[in-house]
Amino acid sequence: xxxxxxxxxxxxxxxxxxxxxxxxxxxxxxxxxxxxxxxxxxxxxxxxxxxxxxxxxxxxxxxxxxxxxxxxxxxxxxxxxxxxxxxxxxxxxxxxxxxxxxxxxxxxxxxxxxxxxxxxxxxxxxxxxxxxxxxxxxxxxxxxxxxxxxxxxxxxxxxxxxx
Amino acid sequence: xxxxxxxxxxxxxxxxxxxxxxxxxxxxxxxxxxxxxxxxxxxxxxxxxxxxxxxxxxxxxxxxxxxxxxxxxxxxxxxxxxxxxxxxxxxxxxxxxxxxxxxxxxxxxxxxxxxxxxxxxxxxxxxxxxxxxxxxxxxxxxxxxxxxxxxxxxxxxxxxxxxxxxxxxxxxxxxxxxxxxxxxxxxxxxxxxxxxxxxxxxxxxxxxxxxxxxxxxxxxxxxxxxxxxxxxxxxxxxxxxxxxxxxxxxxxxxxxxxxxxxxxxxxxxxxxxxxxxxxxxxxxxxxxxxxxxxxxxxxxxxxxxxxxxxxxxxxxxxxxxxxxxxxxxxxxxxxxxxxxxxxxxxxxxxxxxxxxxxxxxxxxxxxxxxxxxxxxxxxxxxxxxxxxxxxxxxxxxxxxxxxxxxxxxxxxxxxxxxxxxxxxxxxxxxxxxxxxxxxxxxxxxxxxxxxxxxxxxxxxxxxxxxxxxxxxxxxxxxxxxxxxxxxxxxxxxxxxxxxxxxxxxxxxxxxxxxxxxxxxxxxxxxxxxxxxxxxxxxxxxxxxxxxxxxxxxxxxxxxxxxxxxxxxxxxxxxxxxxxxxxxxxxxxxxxxxxxxxxxxxxxxxxxxxxxxxxxxxxxxxxxxxxxxxxxxxxxxxxxxxxxxxxxxxxxxxxxxxxxxxxxxxxxxxxxxxxxxxxxxxxxxxxxxxxxxxxxxxxxxxxxxxxxxxxxxxxxxxxxxxxxxxxxxxxxxxxxxxxxxxxxxxxxxxxxxxxxxxxxxxxxxxxxxxxxxxxxxxxxxxxxxxxxxxxxxxxxxxxxxxxxxxxxxxxxxxxxx
Numbered sequence: 001x002x003x004x005x006x007x008x009x010x011x012x013x014x015x016x017x018x019x020x021x022x023x024x025x026x027x028x029x030x031x032x033x034x035x036x037x038x039x040x041x042x043x044x045x046x047x048x049x050x051x052x053x054x055x056x057x058x059x060x061x062x063x064x065x066x067x068x069x070x071x072x073x074x075x076x077x078x079x080x081x082x083x084x085x086x087x088x089x090x091x092x093x094x095x096x097x098x099x100x101x102x103x104x105x106x107x108x109x110x111x112x113x114x115x116x117x118x119x120x121x122x123x124x125x126x127x128x129x130x131x132x133x134x135x136x137x138x139x140x141x142x143x144x145x146x147x148x149x150x151x152x153x154x155x156x157x158x159x160x161x162x163x
Numbered sequence: 164x165x166x167x168x169x170x171x172x173x174x175x176x177x178x179x180x181x182x183x184x185x186x187x188x189x190x191x192x193x194x195x196x197x198x199x200x201x202x203x204x205x206x207x208x209x210x211x212x213x214x215x216x217x218x219x220x221x222x223x224x225x226x227x228x229x230x231x232x233x234x235x236x237x238x239x240x241x242x243x244x245x246x247x248x249x250x251x252x253x254x255x256x257x258x259x260x261x262x263x264x265x266x267x268x269x270x271x272x273x274x275x276x277x278x279x280x281x282x283x284x285x286x287x288x289x290x291x292x293x294x295x296x297x298x299x300x301x302x303x304x305x306x307x308x309x310x311x312x313x314x315x316x317x318x319x320x321x322x323x324x325x326x327x328x329x330x331x332x333x334x335x336x337x338x339x340x341x342x343x344x345x346x347x348x349x350x351x352x353x354x355x356x357x358x359x360x361x362x363x364x365x366x367x368x369x370x371x372x373x374x375x376x377x378x379x380x381x382x383x384x385x386x387x388x389x390x391x392x393x394x395x396x397x398x399x400x401x402x403x404x405x406x407x408x409x410x411x412x413x414x415x416x417x418x419x420x421x422x423x424x425x426x427x428x429x430x431x432x433x434x435x436x437x438x439x440x441x442x443x444x445x446x447x448x449x450x451x452x453x454x455x456x457x458x459x460x461x462x463x464x465x466x467x468x469x470x471x472x473x474x475x476x477x478x479x480x481x482x483x484x485x486x487x488x489x490x491x492x493x494x495x496x497x498x499x500x501x502x503x504x505x506x507x508x509x510x511x512x513x514x515x516x517x518x519x520x521x522x523x524x525x526x527x528x529x530x531x532x533x534x535x536x537x538x539x540x541x542x543x544x545x546x547x548x549x550x551x552x553x554x555x556x557x558x559x560x561x562x563x564x565x566x567x568x569x570x571x572x573x574x575x576x577x578x579x580x581x582x583x584x585x586x587x588x589x590x591x592x593x594x595x596x597x598x599x600x601x602x603x604x605x606x607x608x609x610x611x612x613x614x615x616x617x618x619x620x621x622x623x624x625x626x627x628x629x630x631x632x633x634x635x636x637x638x639x640x641x642x643x644x645x646x647x648x649x650x651x652x653x654x655x656x657x658x659x660x661x662x663x664x665x666x667x668x669x670x671x672x673x674x675x676x677x678x679x680x681x682x683x684x685x686x687x688x689x690x691x692x693x694x695x696x697x698x699x700x701x702x703x704x705x706x707x708x709x710x711x712x713x714x715x716x717x718x719x720x721x722x723x724x725x726x727x728x729x730x731x732x733x734x735x736x737x738x739x740x741x742x743x744x745x746x747x748x749x750x751x752x753x754x755x756x757x758x759x760x761x762x763x764x765x766x767x768x769x770x771x772x773x774x775x776x777x778x779x780x781x782x783x784x785x786x787x788x789x790x791x792x793x794x795x796x797x798x799x800x801x802x803x804x805x806x807x808x809x810x811x812x813x814x815x816x817x818x819x820x821x822x823x824x825x826x827x828x829x830x831x832x833x834x835x836x837x838x839x840x841x842x843x844x845x846x847x848x849x850x851x852x853x854x855x856x857x858x859x860x861x862x863x864x865x866x867x868x869x870x871x872x873x874x875x876x877x878x879x880x881x882x883x884x885x886x887x888x889x890x891x892x893x894x895x896x897x898x899x900x901x902x903x904x905x906x907x908x909x910x911x912x913x914x915x916x917x918x919x920x921x922x923x924x925x926x927x928x929x930x931x932x933x934x935x936x937x938x939x940x941x942x943x944x945x946x947x948x949x950x951x952x953x954x955x956x957x958x959x960x961x962x963x964x965x966x967x968x969x970x971x972x973x974x975x976x977x978x979x
Contacts, residue, residue: 039202048898079202092200103680104199105423142874143906
């Protein structure tokens with residue numbers, strides 16, 4: 001029972017990718033297993049934990065609940081689009097400084113959610129950060145250091161913008 | 164025999180605590196983080212092998228049934244399917260799983276009978292996970308339903324087909340024991356008050372965000388398996404997987420990867436790597452199997468305890484003298500780690516209190532649920548809850564402030580080292596200091612006025628105080644010492660390290676336990692830097708597989724920092740000795756004339772010196788510059804195996820259990836909560852957690868453990884419970900229905916404090932701290948909720964107390 005494949009053209013981390021995929025292939029699997037972008041993690045496969053969050057046309061989306069064919073023509077950003085080991089993004093730097101991660105498995109999804117928040121709201125209150133980040137589950141940290149990290153990243157990004 | 168016969172071994176410590184350090188005690192940023200932050204840490208699902216196939220498993224829809232027939236033909240015929248395995252196939256190639264024994268046998272695929280919903284019935288290997296899952300739909304299984312044992316009461320009463328394991332001689336009683344440690348009857352007879360409670364602890368689990376998984380291959384030419392796995396104790400129990408696969412340990416190489424959290428769930432996750440290796444051997448090609456979330460919830464190796472207690476405490480003159488504990492534990496369908504959870508509980512069963520005797524009557528019952536494994540606390544978190552509820556109840560019934568009652572009953576600091584009735588030793592502590600610091604931080608003395616004012620506005624505020632133990636550094640005797648005649652009296656719990664100074668002078672540290680969300684590189688980096696005078700960020704870390712593994716039990720039972728520090732002290736001592744010897748030759752002087760300071764080998768006069776880099780160059784390249792003796796053999800690699808610093812065997816007659824969990828941390832958790840009596844929801848307004856973990860190696864990462872563990876404890880107290888219905892159906896197997904706390908549910912600031920009482924038995928005086936938060940939060944939160952609802956006469960004897968359950972309790976309360 002061969003399944004008909006569909007053509008797909010999508011911009012991933014600034015690069016245009018063309019591929020043929022089965023209609024049922026999840027975006028998370030496409031990114032991880034077809035493109036080798038294994039920074040995006042899969043925690044629950046039912047849209048609750050947020051580890052698989054990616055930016056889809058500027059908004060965060062659960063890649064485990066999104067079919068790859070749905071992103072034809074879209075713009076995707078994953079954790080790999082942020083900083084590198086030598087030049088961390090302010091969010092990554094802030095998570096490091098504030099000990100906002102332990103096992104690191106939920107971290108890529110957290111970073112993406114935080115990026116979405118700070119892009120639309122560069123000076124969030126603590127309540128706004130909690131509200132926005134409560135869609136991502138972490139089992140290691142108890143969240144406090146994550147909230148601190150997002151607040152600190154907002155400061156770092158403001159400094160960069162001014163400096 | 165009695166605890167008076169226990170001879171405390173002398174301390175084997177080499178380096179005591181110092182007033183100040185260069186690296187230890189500093190809040191150093193983690194060395195592990197940069198790859199994790201950039202998405203380049205390698206987790207199990209990131210492993211790809213050439214020609215790799217993918218597996219999915221068919222799970223039992225029934226709690227208890229005979230497997231009459233399985234028809235896999237349609238699945239096998241599906242294009243892209245490589246092979247399909249059933250229990251019948253597995254029984255031909257495998258022996259039972261680790262932990263099987265006494266007639267309780269478990270295979271990685273159920274053989275002949277399923278015993279819980281979600282047990283593996285068949286596995287498909289296919290070209291993709293998608294095809295494998297398609298094929299599952301095509302497998303037809305005929306079941307003959309058997310009586311479902313959904314409760315411990317049903318388990319105890321069952322006969323005939325209601326017996327889960329007919330070859331187990333005690334029916335559905337997995338284990339039963341009755342112990343009196345000390346003069347229990349006399350103490351109760353002499354009591355002026357006896358306080359009794361019936362308590363209930365619900366089934367929860369670690370639920371790391373990454374599930375268990377494995378990627379396995381089998382080389383028939385070499386008859387050898389290679390298994391990438393996020394299981395943790397591969398250098399301790401890895402041979403157990405080899406035994407299931409019917410190969411010698413040397414024919415199984417387990418290769419570690421980063422684990423995305425564990426909390427016990429991957430401490431020894433054995434079903435997944437065994438199944439994956441079995442499938443790879445059958446398929447003749449590499450196979451990947453990653454549990455999905457539902458797999459992980461239904462059939463993992465780590466459901467936590469589910470216990471009921473009937474317990475009482477004897478009090479004479481305001482002091483607790485004895486405790487009687489009758490507990491029934493719902494073990495699920497199989498046994499793992501024997502009675503370890505209860506051995507663990509007995510390490511600190513009397514809490515931080517000066518209690519002279521204990522009765523422990525245990526019945527562990529087999530039911531049609533997933534087996535128990537380890538979850539942060541490993542059973543001791545449950546006994547913490549039990550003793551704290553009893554202490555609060557005692558204070559209430561005596562009409563006394565809960566804090567005052569504790570103050571009078573805490574073990575005074577001059578009594579350490581202190582042996583408790585079960586035989587375990589508490590090495591050191593200052594419990595009054597921890598309590599005082601916590602109360603000061605929360606503003607305990609001002610709270611009652613705040614509470615009273617709030618009540619006038621119709622708001623129900625409460626404060627809870629839990630003073631609990633945080634045992635660390637387990638000895639393996641806990642797994643079996645409750646048995647009179649153990650088949651395998653394991654007593655080794657080592658930890659090892661290899662340290663190389665490479666040809667360029669860089670320090671390379673080889674760890675023998677994996678990263679699983681703890682901070683092995685950071686902690687070891689700080690200790691190595693302290694001892695070798697190198698920059699911790701300059702150290703390179705490797706993780707040994709089982710082919711190259713030294714004895715290691717890894718991070719479990721809050722042991723890793725203590726044990727790896729011991730290993731590092733031993734290894735660096737060997738390394739410095741060799742380098743000093745070489746430096747002396749290089750500088751033309753005697754060894755005694757050479758000091759090692761801040762990473763430099765220097766003569767006493769100070770006029771000549773050699774760096775580690777210079778010695779490394781010579782050690783690897785210039786053999787003929789040194790004397791012709793083995794003391795100067797080429798290279799700079801050392802290894803050290805560090806055994807448990809302080810453990811003794813149980814008494815033969817089990818009048819005591821010996822010293823088995825002696826490096827004793829302590830904590831005081833104090834939450835302030837507000838309860839909405841209309842909805843039953845609980846909001847935590849403030850939270851203080853003061854810990855004594857001895858010498859703190861890294862306050863930043865320790866704080867992370869405390870807060871993260873506290874979040875899990877809050878989850879256990881208020882939100883989490885695995886629900887099985889009367890048919891043994893698991894009714895909340897998803898993150899949508901099993902609700903772990905999100906950022907919303909957490910208090911805004913968990914304030915952390917430390918009291919440092921160094922252990923006299925460990926290097927630098929370090930104590931373990933990995934599990935603490937979860938061992939303290941449940942009794943503290945419940946006490947706070949009860950305090951808030953005191954005007955309504957509410958008593959809480961169970962967890963979790965989610966909103967609907969709390970509403971029910973309020974409705975049935977005397978004042979509700």
